[in-house]
Each structure stands twice: as structure tokens, then as C-alpha cells.
Amino acid sequence: MTGVPIKIGFIGFGTVACGALEILVSQETLLKRRLGRTLEITRIADREIKRERGVSVPKKILTTDPTEILKDPSIDIVVELIGGIDAAKTFVLQAIKAGKHVVTANKALLAIHGEEIFEAALRAGVDVGFEASVCGGIPIIRAIKEGLAAERIKSIYGIVNGTCNYILSKMLEEGGSFNDILAEAQALGFAEADPSLDVGGGDSAHKLAILSNLAFGTSVSLKEIYTEGIEKITPIDIRFAHEFGYRIKLLAITKFSGNEIEARVHPTMISEDTLLSKVDGVFNAVYVDGETLGPTLYYGQGAGSLPTGSAVVSDIVEIARNIMSGSSGRVPPASFVAGARKSRRIRPIAEIESLYYLRFTVRDEPGVLSKISGILGSYSISISSMIQQGRKIDGGVPLVMMSHMAKERDLQSALSEINRLNCISGETLLIRVEGEDAS
Amino acid sequence: MTGVPIKIGFIGFGTVACGALEILVSQETLLKRRLGRTLEITRIADREIKRERGVSVPKKILTTDPTEILKDPSIDIVVELIGGIDAAKTFVLQAIKAGKHVVTANKALLAIHGEEIFEAALRAGVDVGFEASVCGGIPIIRAIKEGLAAERIKSIYGIVNGTCNYILSKMLEEGGSFNDILAEAQALGFAEADPSLDVGGGDSAHKLAILSNLAFGTSVSLKEIYTEGIEKITPIDIRFAHEFGYRIKLLAITKFSGNEIEARVHPTMISEDTLLSKVDGVFNAVYVDGETLGPTLYYGQGAGSLPTGSAVVSDIVEIARNIMSGSSGRVPPASFVAGARKSRRIRPIAEIESLYYLRFTVRDEPGVLSKISGILGSYSISISSMIQQGRKIDGGVPLVMMSHMAKERDLQSALSEINRLNCISGETLLIRVEGEDAS
Numbered sequence: 029m030t031g032v033p034i035k036i037g038f039i040g041f042g043t044v045a046c047g048a049l050e051i052l053v054s055q056e057t058l059l060k061r062r063l064g065r066t067l068e069i070t071r072i073a074d075r076e077i078k079r080e081r082g083v084s085v086p087k088k089i090l091t092t093d094p095t096e097i098l099k100d101p102s103i104d105i106v107v108e109l110i111g112g113i114d115a116a117k118t119f120v121l122q123a124i125k126a127g128k129h130v131v132t133a134n135k136a137l138l139a140i141h142g143e144e145i146f147e148a149a150l151r152a153g154v155d156v157g158f159e160a161s162v163c164g165g166i167p168i169i170r171a172i173k174e175g176l177a178a179e180r181i182k183s184i185y186g187i188v189n190g191t192c193n194y195i196l197s198k199m200l201e202e203g204g205s206f207n208d209i210l211a212e213a214q215a216l217g218f219a220e221a222d223p224s225l226d227v228g229g230g231d232s233a234h235k236l237a238i239l240s241n242l243a244f245g246t247s248v249s250l251k252e253i254y255t256e257g258i259e260k261i262t263p264i265d266i267r268f269a270h271e272f273g274y275r276i277k278l279l280a281i282t283k284f285s286g287n288e289i290e291a292r293v294h295p296t297m298i299s300e301d302t303l304l305s306k307v308d309g310v311f312n313a314v315y316v317d318g319e320t321l322g323p324t325l326y327y328g329q330g331a332g333s334l335p336t337g338s339a340v341v342s343d344i345v346e347i348a349r350n351i352m353s354g355s356s357g358r359v360p361p362a363s364f365v366a367g368a369r370k371s372r373r374i375r376p377i378a379e380i381e382s383l384y385y386l387r388f389t390v391r392d393e394p395g396v397l398s399k400i401s402g403i404l405g406s407y408s409i410s411i412s413s414m415i416q417q418g419r420k421i422d423g424g425v426p427l428v429m430m431s432h433m434a435k436e437r438d439l440q441s442a443l444s445e446i447n448r449l450n451c452i453s454g455e456t457l458l459i460r461v462e463g464e465d466a467s
Numbered sequence: 468m469t470g471v472p473i474k475i476g477f478i479g480f481g482t483v484a485c486g487a488l489e490i491l492v493s494q495e496t497l498l499k500r501r502l503g504r505t506l507e508i509t510r511i512a513d514r515e516i517k518r519e520r521g522v523s524v525p526k527k528i529l530t531t532d533p534t535e536i537l538k539d540p541s542i543d544i545v546v547e548l549i550g551g552i553d554a555a556k557t558f559v560l561q562a563i564k565a566g567k568h569v570v571t572a573n574k575a576l577l578a579i580h581g582e583e584i585f586e587a588a589l590r591a592g593v594d595v596g597f598e599a600s601v602c603g604g605i606p607i608i609r610a611i612k613e614g615l616a617a618e619r620i621k622s623i624y625g626i627v628n629g630t631c632n633y634i635l636s637k638m639l640e641e642g643g644s645f646n647d648i649l650a651e652a653q654a655l656g657f658a659e660a661d662p663s664l665d666v667g668g669g670d671s672a673h674k675l676a677i678l679s680n681l682a683f684g685t686s687v688s689l690k691e692i693y694t695e696g697i698e699k700i701t702p703i704d705i706r707f708a709h710e711f712g713y714r715i716k717l718l719a720i721t722k723f724s725g726n727e728i729e730a731r732v733h734p735t736m737i738s739e740d741t742l743l744s745k746v747d748g749v750f751n752a753v754y755v756d757g758e759t760l761g762p763t764l765y766y767g768q769g770a771g772s773l774p775t776g777s778a779v780v781s782d783i784v785e786i787a788r789n790i791m792s793g794s795s796g797r798v799p800p801a802s803f804v805a806g807a808r809k810s811r812r813i814r815p816i817a818e819i820e821s822l823y824y825l826r827f828t829v830r831d832e833p834g835v836l837s838k839i840s841g842i843l844g845s846y847s848i849s850i851s852s853m854i855q856q857g858r859k860i861d862g863g864v865p866l867v868m869m870s871h872m873a874k875e876r877d878l879q880s881a882l883s884e885i886n887r888l889n890c891i892s893g894e895t896l897l898i899r900v901e902g903e904d905a906s
Contacts, residue, residue, distance in 0.1 A: 047759070050759075055619060055758075061684060061804065061808075062684075062804065063616075063804070166763055167613070170609060170610075171614075174613075175606025176606065177502075177785070178779075178784060179781075180494060303766060320489075320776065321604040321768065321778075322767065322768050326763070326766075327742060327762075327765075327766070328760065328762060328763035328764065329760065334760065335759070335761060337617075338615075338759045338760040339617075342614055344617075345616040345617060349797045352797070353792075353797035354792075355789070355794030355797060358788050360503075363501060364500050365501065368501070368503065
């Protein structure tokens with residue numbers, strides 16, 4: 029094994045950093061056999077460096093001052109794993125400016141400031157690796173940037189948040205309520221103490237912004253991604269979904285159609301016949317539909333110290349290979365070359381078309397169905413199937429309908445009219461359904 | 468878009484070549500946006516160049532003489548798609564010797580002569596792309612070489628032959644016999660007129676040799692891969708499998724254990740709870756278990772003109788990126804650097820341990836069970852569950868057992884003793900079962 033070691037500085041010494049460091053230490057021989065060069069952990073910066081993390085790195089390489097990494101001319105690769113936005117952005121841009129390559133798992137940072145970071149990297153001729161930012165160890169970023177390089181991607185459907193998928197899987201399996209299963213997930217460490225970024229869909233939106241950007245060669249602003257969480261899903265919706273042959277998943281969806289891009293995160297019903305619907309528990313999966321390749325699916329653990337650490341180290345290896353062959357920047361960070369990216373209109377949610385599951389909570393009295401279906405009809409929304417269940421819930425009876433393909437704007441207008449009816453006794457739930465219109 | 472075009476010569480103008488050419492033509496703009504350079508189809512050689520293929524390439528670039536490509540100094544990349552072994556090997560080695568990069572979909576060639584081709588490429592400093600050789604458009608070669616670069620791979624389980632998976636899926640769905648479903652698959656174009664390479668497992672063994680080589684950094688000879696096809700599977704085995712909670716798939720399996728490698732292709736029972744068991748029809752999927760990443764799975768179309776063509780073009784893009792950044796050879800063709808690969812013993816099938824499904828066909832007479840279980844016991848093989856079914860098939864009654872973990876050698880010895888019993892009236896079927904011992 030020839031050549032000087034590739035020197036790596038870590039900013040952040042938390043869970044993912046420990047996973048990556050453990051792999052660098054324990055797989056040193058394997059990594060040398062694949063790379064032909066030693067990867068050296070040169071420096072680790074964190075605000076807190078006294079706590080024992082169980083990773084065997086020499087004490088003397090720890091520092092509380094990240095500038096010791098950013099200003100060390102010998103360091104080739106800076107691994108940013110502190111999370112958050114502002115400080116992370118500063119460190120990443122400083123590293124790039126200093127001519128260092130960057131690896132980050134920071135999806136929020138890339139979703140918000142990705143354009144600026146990618147442009148800075150292009151200018152400086154350095155690489156930015158971010159495989160760990162989407163779906164942990166699943167190599168989905170590489171798949172889109174390289175494996176599917178020949179593909180005009182039509183759509184992506186991702187289960188990209190393990191917490192949500194765990195909760196929805198358990199609700200199906202055990203029949204428990206959202207709140208009970210969330211509490212259980214928190215006790216088991218599958219959900220954060222403040223779960224809002226996960227269950228509210230925000231984390232999925234971050235990942236979708238990155239995937240959509242790479243797939244379509246366009247900037248997708250986080251603000252333009254319609255985002256809805258799983259908090260309103262109840263066990264009866266999961267049961268009704270099953271009766272219609274569907275499962276409910278929180279999906280991050282992006283599509284290219286009519287020169288516009290759809291980008292949205294919301295609970296979605298998908299057919300029980302699809303492989304994606306069978307991805308359960310904390311696992312993630314991303315389904316990509318390409319024009320000539322057709323569907324491919326990538327599945328694995330989307331979070332956790334070691335799976336995410338593995339993605340960080342795979343980026344380090346890739347960047348090291350580029351350093352060794354003098355080819356930094358060989359693949360553009362955003363998958364398309366500078367100047368070839370295009371600005372696309374992000375279609376507002378009101379303009380999408382979809383199939384819809386609608387659950388009304390109605391008073392058990394005559395004429396209800398005719399009033400509701402009358403309003404739906406007046407907005408040209410037709411119903412493909414219906415379930416009315418006698419049992420009262422919260423003083424009302426659930427009335428469930430599946431629509432044919434309809435326009436979201438029409439549907440929302442119809443719903444706001446329906447929700448004003450006296451016969452509606454509880455909140456109406458809408459779940460978008462992905463699939464072919466059966467009509 | 469700057470720079471001279473990357474020039475490509477195709478040797479072979481068959482199904483996959485047409486797929487790749489169609490993508491190069493129809494996606495020209497997209498490819499330029501991703502690559503920043505034009506890909507030029509400079510020459511296409513085939514023995515037969517008069518037949519209309521429906522791909523719009525200028526007539527004047529067609530030739531019957533492959534040396535017009537091999538000797539053209541302007542051609543950067545030679546795409547070998549003629550199939551077969553000897554001529555393909557000659558062309559590939561000549562191309563490499565001439566300093567040209569090579570893309571091939573030829574799994575048989577790589578399974579047999581991969582070492583020689585990879586070494587020649589390393590010496591010449593050129594790239595060999597072979598994503599299309601395993602599972603068509605699924606980017607599994609890249610996943611192993613780059614996405615999982617940090618992973619000590621423990622095992623790979625692949626559904627890598629669409630014909631077999633189609634037949635087994637249909638046998639489950641429709642209850643038909645192997646021969647009937649095979650005939651149906653042939654009529655639909657999902658099986659070759661001579662299906663032996665597919666249904667006999669040979670094609671899967673070719674792909675497994677490639678995957679095992681990349682995953683473990685060792686040469687795996689095709690001769691050492693135990694290979695068994697799906698011809699003996701009957702509808703009752705598929706039904707019994709379901710009763711035990713399993714599905715039967717033709718799996719290509721490779722494992723690293725005790726510094727040895729297992730590499731085998733055979734019908735395998737896997738739990739109905741696994742995602743791999745739910746991969747149906749002509750689709751392929753590869754499940755990779757990594758030490759720190761845990762399981763990942765890659766799913767898609769493993770064959771066909773466009774999906775395989777997409778993989779060919781993704782390799783062309785990758786090689787073009789290396790040409791443009793002067794980094795040809797940045798990733799070693801066999802995933803490990805020269806000198807870091809190791810010779811490993813391939814464990815003979817007699818030495819593996821597994822769970823087993825055994826279907827005996829017995830005379831309906833007293834004492835049969837005690838004779839069979841007595842012999843199994845004498846070889847330390849214990850049974851975890853059993854189904855005896857009254858209905859006669861071919862003059863015998865099926866007696867089905869699932870074993871606890873047992874040694875293949877012991878099992879084969881017991882079976883040859885059992886098969887000599889008078890009470891055995893038909894052929895005994897053994898199917899290996901992947902999973903945890905339930906004991």
C-alpha cells in the first residue's frame with residue numbers, strides 16, 4: 029500500500045460520527061485492501077470531548093476547536109456531523125474554501141443550503157459526499173447519480189423516515205393508536221423525545237428536496253414541498269385501507285410531469301401488491317421509476333450509528349479514490365453539470381391529480397349520503413367504492429369513500445363545503461392514494 | 468458543453484445493443500446535461516447488418532468487421548455485446564491491449580475469464596464496466612464496489628434469473644407444473660427456446676461468480692459453484708413450503724464464514740416474512756448483508772433490451788467521466804486493489820450446514836416413519852416438523868420433513884441409505900432452507 033495516508037477531520041463526535049469512526053478503526057485492513065491507501069483519523073472536534081464514547085481513538089486527537097481542523101493544511105477531508113444549520117453551514121463552507129473535501133450527513137443543511145454548498149464545491153474543485161443524508165446506509169444517492177445515469181427518472185416514491193414507518197407498521201400489526209405507538213417507539217429509542225420533525229413529515233421533506241434535486245437537475249426549495257405528517261391517521265383508517273387492498277405509508281413523492289415537478293410528503297395509500305407496501309418497521313426504501321429501466325427499489329436501514337456511519341465511510345472512500353486519481357469533482361455534486369440544471373416550476377398541491385380516500389364522520393341520520401355525494405358530484409368528483417360502518421366512534425359514524433382520479437383543488441373545495449354540513453359530526457380525513465384509476 | 472465527443476464502438480448489434488443505442492439516441496440531451504460531453508456512436512459491428520432493428524443510427528457506421536472498431540485509434544470505449552465466450556474474449560482483450568475501455572454485459576465471459584480480463588485492464592490502465600452483466604439495470608455492481616465500500620460483506624442472496632423466478636411465481640399463483648409453466652413462459656418470450664442455462668441454474672452461477680468475487684476480493688471459479696436448477700420442483704413442494712411459512716426461490720447464495728467462501732445456486736426455501744420472498748415474476752433482487760450496515764436489498768428488472776441497455780449506458784457514462792477527469796482505473800475492476808485480493812477456499816457443498824426440507828415418496832404401510840427417522844437419527848439429523856399427507860401421488864404418499872440444522876454430508880449419507888429402503892417408492896426431493904434454526 030503506497031502513498032501518504034488520506035487525512036480526515038471530524039467535526040462532531042455524536043452518534044453517527046462514532047459509527048463512522050468505529051468502522052474506520054475496525055475495518056482498517058479491509059478499507060486498505062479496497063482503497064490501496066490508509067485512511068487516517070487526524071482530528072475530532074466536538075464541544076464535549078470528555079465523555080467516553082467507546083470508540084478507540086487517541087485522546088490527543090480530540091479538540092473542542094473546529095478551526096484546528098479547518099486550518100490544518102494536512103487534512104484532506106472534513107466530515108461534518110454536528111447537525112443543525114448555521115454552524116454546520118459555516119464549517120462546511122470554510123472547509124470548501126480551504127480546498128478540503130466535505131462529507132456530511134446533514135439533510136436539513138443540504139435541503140436548505142444545498143445549492144450554495146454545491147456551487148462553492150464546484151468552484152473550489154472539491155467533492156461533497158452526502159450519501160448518509162438520505163436513508164442512512166442505502167446507497168440511493170450513488171444509484172441516482174451514477175447507477176441511473178442513463179435514466180430519465182419519471183418518479184420517486186420513498187419511505188425515508190424510519191420512525192414514521194415503525195409507527196404505521198405497528199399500528200397495522202397491533203391496532204394501537206398513533207399516540208400509544210409513538211410513546212412505545214420513544215421508549216424503545218425508535219422515536220425522538222421531540223418527534224415532530226419525524227412524524228410531521230419535515231425530515232422526509234428534507235430528504236425529498238435532495239432526491240428531487242438530483243433526479244431532475246433542478247433546485248427544489250423546501251418551502252415548495254407540500255408536507256403533511258402521520259398524526260391524524262387512526263387505526264380505523266389502517267383497517268379500511270386494508271379492506272380496499274392498500275397500506276398507509278408516509279411517502280416522499282416526486283414526479284416529473286409536463287415540465288413541472290411534483291414534490292410532496294404525506295400519508296399515502298399504496299396497493300398491498302407493491303413491494304414498497306411490504307417495507308415494514310424502521311426500514312427505509314426508495315422506489316425509482318425510470319423511463320427505460322422501469323422500476324428499481326433500494327431497501328435498508330435508514331438510520332442508526334453504524335448504518336449511517338457506513339454511508340459516511342463509503343463517501344470517504346469515494347473521495348479518497350478521487351484524490352488518489354486526481355479526479356476530484358468527476359461527478360457533479362448535484363448530478364447534472366453546472367449550467368445544465370434547469371429551473372422548473374414546482375406544482376402546488378392544489379394542482380395535482382390523485383385518487384383519494386375520504387373518511388367522513390357523520391350523524392347516523394337519513395339523507396347524509398345524498399348530501400355528501402351531491403356536493404362531490406357538483407365538483408366532478410366521482411366515487412369508485414364506499415364503506416359505511418354502523419359502529420359509532422366519537423359520537424359519529426365513519427363513512428369512507430374512494431374517489432376516482434380527481435383534482436386536489438376541486439376536492440378541497442368540495443370538502444370545505446361538506447365540512448360545513450350539519451350532518452358532519454367530526455373531522456374529515458383525506459389520504460391521497462397512489463395507483464392507477466380503476467375506472 | 469466543451470471537449471471532443473467520447474467515441475463509442477459497439478461489437479454486437481443484438482437485443483441489448485439495440486436497447487443501449489436507443490437510449491444513447493433518445494436521451495442524448497439528458498446524457499449531455501449529466502456528463503457535459505457528447506457521447507458519439509462511432510461504429511457498430513455485427514455479422515448481420517442488413518436487418519432493420521428500429522434504432523435510428525446512420526447506415527454508414529455499420530460494419531461486419533470488428534477490427535474496424537478495434538483498430539480505430541479514435542474510439543475510446545468498446546462495447547462488447549456479442550455474447551458467447553471465445554470471440555468475445557478475443558475482442559475484449561484486443562480492445563484493452565489497444566488502450567480502449569470496455570463495457571460488457573457478458574456474464575459467462577466474466578465468470579470464466581474475469582481474472583484475466585481484469586488483470587489486463589489494470590495493466591493497460593483502462594476501465595472495464597460490467598454493470599449489465601448481473602441483474603440488468605439494477606445497479607448492484609456499483610453498490611458492492613462503491614456504495615458498500617465500507618462494508619465487510621457477510622452474505623449475498625440473489626434472485627438473479629428472471630426466467631426461474633417467473634416460473635416459480637406462476638407455479639405458486641396458478642398451481643401448474645414446471646413443464647406447463649415453462650412452455651407458457653416460452654410462448655410469452657420469458658424463457659429461451661433452450662431454457663437449460665436458465666432453469667438449470669447455470670446463468671445464476673455465472674452471476675454469482677461475479678458477485679462473490681467483488682464482495683470478497685477473491686477469485687471464485689465457476690466449477691466450484693454448486694449448481695442445481697428448478698426442474699424437480701413440483702406444485703406440492705410449493706404448497707408444502709407455504710404450509711411451513713416459506714416460499715421457494717432459485718437463489719444464488721454466497722457467504723463468508725471461517726475464512727472460507729460458500730458459493731451455491733439451488734432452489735431455496737426462504738421465510739414468507741422476508742422481502743426477498745415477495746419478489747415475484749421476472750423481477751430480480753439481490754439481498755446483501757453487511758457487518759455494520761446490516762441488510763440492504765436492490766430490486767428491478769434483470770433482463771430485457773432497455774433495462775440492460777440502461778446499465779450499459781450507465782457504464783459508458785462512468786467511463787466517460789473517468790476519461791474526462793483523467794482517472795481511468797480509479798476503482799479497481801474487481802473492487803479490491805491488485806495484490807490485496809486473497810485466495811480463499813470455496814467450501815464444497817458436502818461441508819455446508821443448513822436446514823433441509825425433505826420430501827419422501829413412501830408406500831402407505833406401517834413402520835415407514837420409524838425406518839426413515841431411525842436412519843436420520845443415526846446421522847444426528849433431527850426433525851423440527853413433519854407433514855404426512857394421505858393422498859397418493861405416483862403410487863406413493865408424500866412424507867415431508869423439515870430438519871434442524873444439519874451437515875449436508877450427513878444428510879446425503881442418510882438419504883442414500885433411506886432411498887434404498889423398500890418402502891421408498893419414488894424420488895426423494897431435498898430443498899435447502901435458509902433461516903434460523905427454530906430449535
